[in-house]
Amino acid sequence: TDPALIRNFCIIAHIDHGKSTLADRMLQITGVVEERAMRAQYLDRMDIERERGITIKSQAVRLPWDGHVLNMIDTPGHVDFTYEVSRSLQACEGAILLVDAAQGIEAQTLANLYLAMNADLHIIPVLNKIDLPAAQPEKFAEELAGLIGCDPSDVLKVSGKTGEGVRELLDHVVATVPAPVGVADAAARALIFDSVYDTYRGVVTYVRVVDGHLGKRERILMMSTNATHETLEIGVISPEPKPAELGLGVGEVGYLITGVKDVRQSRVGDTVTSAGKPAQEMLAGYEHPKPMVFSGLYPIDGDEYPELREALDKLQLNDAALVYEPETSAALGFGFRVGFLGLLHMEIVRERLEREFGLSLISTAPNVVYRVVMEDGKELTVTNPSEFPTGGKIAQVFEPVTKSTILAPAEFIGAIMEICQGRRGQLLGMDYLSEDRVEIRYTLPLGEIIFDFFDQLKSRTRGYASLDYEPAGEQEADLVKVDILLQGEAVDAFSAIVHKDKAYGYGVDMAKKLRELIPRQQFEVPIQAAIGARVIARENIRAIRKDVLAKCYGGDISRKRKLLEKQKEGKKRMKMVGRVEVPQEAFVAALSTD
Ligand code: GDP
Ligand code: MG
Numbered sequence: 001t002d003p004a005l006i007r008n009f010c011i012i013a014h015i016d017h018g019k020s021t022l023a024d025r026m027l028q029i030t031g032v033v034e035e036r037a038m039r040a041q042y043l044d045r046m047d048i049e050r051e052r053g054i055t056i057k058s059q060a061v062r063l064p065w066d067g068h069v070l071n072m073i074d075t076p077g078h079v080d081f082t083y084e085v086s087r088s089l090q091a092c093e094g095a096i097l098l099v100d101a102a103q104g105i106e107a108q109t110l111a112n113l114y115l116a117m118n119a120d121l122h123i124i125p126v127l128n129k130i131d132l133p134a135a136q137p138e139k140f141a142e143e144l145a146g147l148i149g150c151d152p153s154d155v156l157k158v159s160g161k162t163g164e165g166v167r168e169l170l171d172h173v174v175a176t177v178p179a180p181v182g183v184a185d186a187a188a189r190a191l192i193f194d195s196v197y198d199t200y201r202g203v204v205t206y207v208r209v210v211d212g213h214l215g216k217r218e219r220i221l222m223m224s225t226n227a228t229h230e231t232l233e234i235g236v237i238s239p240e241p242k243p244a245e246l247g248l249g250v251g252e253v254g255y256l257i258t259g260v261k262d263v264r265q266s267r268v269g270d271t272v273t274s275a276g277k278p279a280q281e282m283l284a285g286y287e288h289p290k291p292m293v294f295s296g297l298y299p300i301d302g303d304e305y306p307e308l309r310e311a312l313d314k315l316q317l318n319d320a321a322l323v324y325e326p327e328t329s330a331a332l333g334f335g336f337r338v339g340f341l342g343l344l345h346m347e348i349v350r351e352r353l354e355r356e357f358g359l360s361l362i363s364t365a366p367n368v369v370y371r372v373v374m375e376d377g378k379e380l381t382v383t384n385p386s387e388f389p390t391g392g393k394i395a396q397v398f399e400p401v402t403k404s405t406i407l408a409p410a411e412f413i414g415a416i417m418e419i420c421q422g423r424r425g426q427l428l429g430m431d432y433l434s435e436d437r438v439e440i441r442y443t444l445p446l447g448e449i450i451f452d453f454f455d456q457l458k459s460r461t462r463g464y465a466s467l468d469y470e471p472a473g474e475q476e477a478d479l480v481k482v483d484i485l486l487q488g489e490a491v492d493a494f495s496a497i498v499h500k501d502k503a504y505g506y507g508v509d510m511a512k513k514l515r516e517l518i519p520r521q522q523f524e525v526p527i528q529a530a531i532g533a534r535v536i537a538r539e540n541i542r543a544i545r546k547d548v549l550a551k552c553y554g555g556d557i558s559r560k561r562k563l564l565e566k567q568k569e570g571k572k573r574m575k576m577v578g579r580v581e582v583p584q585e586a587f588v589a590a591l592s593t594d
Helices: 019-030 048-054 077-090 107-118 137-148 166-176 302-318 345-357 408-421 454-459 499-519 557-572 584-591
Strands: 006-013 057-066 070-072 095-099 122-128 189-198 203-210 219-222 227-230 233-237 241-243 252-255 271-274 293-299 323-329 331-338 361-363 371-376 379-382 395-410 426-434 437-445 466-476 479-486 496-499 525-531 533-541 573-576 580-583
Touching: 006 019, 006 077, 006 107, 006 166, 019 057, 019 070, 019 095, 019 166, 048 345, 057 166, 057 233, 057 252, 057 379, 057 525, 070 166, 077 107, 077 189, 095 107, 095 137, 095 166, 107 122, 107 137, 107 395, 107 466, 122 166, 137 426, 189 302, 233 302, 241 293, 293 302, 293 323, 293 345, 302 323, 302 331, 302 345, 331 345, 345 361, 361 584, 395 408, 408 426, 408 437, 408 454, 437 466, 437 496, 454 466, 479 499, 496 499, 499 525, 499 584
Parallel strands: 006 070, 006 095, 095 122
Antiparallel strands: 057 070, 189 203, 189 271, 203 252, 219 227, 219 271, 233 241, 233 252, 293 331, 293 361, 323 331, 371 379, 371 395, 395 437, 395 466, 426 437, 479 496, 479 525, 525 533, 573 580
């Protein structure tokens, strides 16, 4: 295709403002999805996306429109998936900034707009959901125009639901988004922006061609690893994969398959070139995202450790933000310490591992990364509470902080400040976006916002507040490690690093929870919460002689056997902590976040 006829754009917005629904209408109007094959949020292809009603992965689709080729990328809106969005932006020249006409600008509207501006994209402001009775298109067109610095009459108005205004929007994309520029006769350079492991076809690599041309049955070179492969298939997504006999040229977005099964051969951010005529310089690639939250992941069945490793390798291909390394826990056995971008990311990774790879997993309580400076000047980076040094030799502990932005109706200012102050927040500033809408900025410890902060915020503002945050360095804090001891023995999986003021609460809660969850043993089991050698909470599990046959009074022998079998089964799923038998379920329940 002649690059002059190509338009690459993405749809960005706050969560739920209708990106995926607008993408649906575009698929329909351009005729790439037949009427009878259409379903809502067509591009949310994963079960987990459909069930939760959220987009997790960006999806690129090629649409024919008015003699042109449009490559449209639908993106996720949640703050944890900003990395997905920023990668998509690099494959585009334009962005549709979508705003719900009944809600107005929200926190991720701003965050995504800034990302698009940084990527130098042409921005098309669009109000969506104008079919809603509660829509206030005039009011929000002004708000949006004020934000972007354009005239309110330049803001397009559409309904992704009814299709109103969508044709005009597509025409506007053709008219205003710049065509891609690249050198057609240069050595080929294509940026890998995503890849996925397919059981039948091996690694499928998604690329945007910047210069030159990539063809079928061509030997290609991955520039960062120097590996060469042959392209077995090359094509475009429209909306299913369609082989392209002529290959991909300047500005085109598509996929390639080499039949390679080794997932490490296709790295997101790498440059693909032609092995016969290799490019000299790689494309810029992506900055690696820094994991913000860590948690231990362990197979419930210890034999599944190798499967877990393989599953992580494969999932990492499709989730470039995922990092992990092996770790061992005295209580849970062999597993991995896994880094995530946030709690939603953590939930999704775990769920995908369980669903897509058939694993059952335990995850330990999530924590952020701490920097500990010892009195002798040594420094430690702690991603696992059990590595937190004990004893009196700690000089300083630093925790990561964020710059958080909250958007809400002005009537909630008081409630929002109260929540933030309760979590050691420091007010940075406040601005009115309009007479009844404020933007409040706080410095907040990451450890305080990743847990129930957002739920609290939503419930105290009747759902009206939205939150965005970005890393903003670190600060010194009064943090301690709370250990949980069973019969005097610390259980590593239950240790947590918490602020001094919250240590007591954590200890008491955990000791109570465990008293409920751990069955009585043949001896008394004290449960203690302690900071170093100082016990801050204590519970007791009283002794009992557990005789499973007591209920059977002689009687039916087969029933007796069944009970004994059952007890044996149960034994297998017990973990020994010292002399104490702790059922696997107790770990799962005690470590669950709710
Ligand atoms: P995304 O998170 O931005 O991808 O948003 P979705 O496309 O998943 O839409 C979120 C919700 O808004 C869904 O319940 C949609 O049915 C609804 N929605 C999206 N666009 C429109 C629209 O134009 N009008 C109305 N009334 N509802 C819409
Ligand atoms: Mg979506």
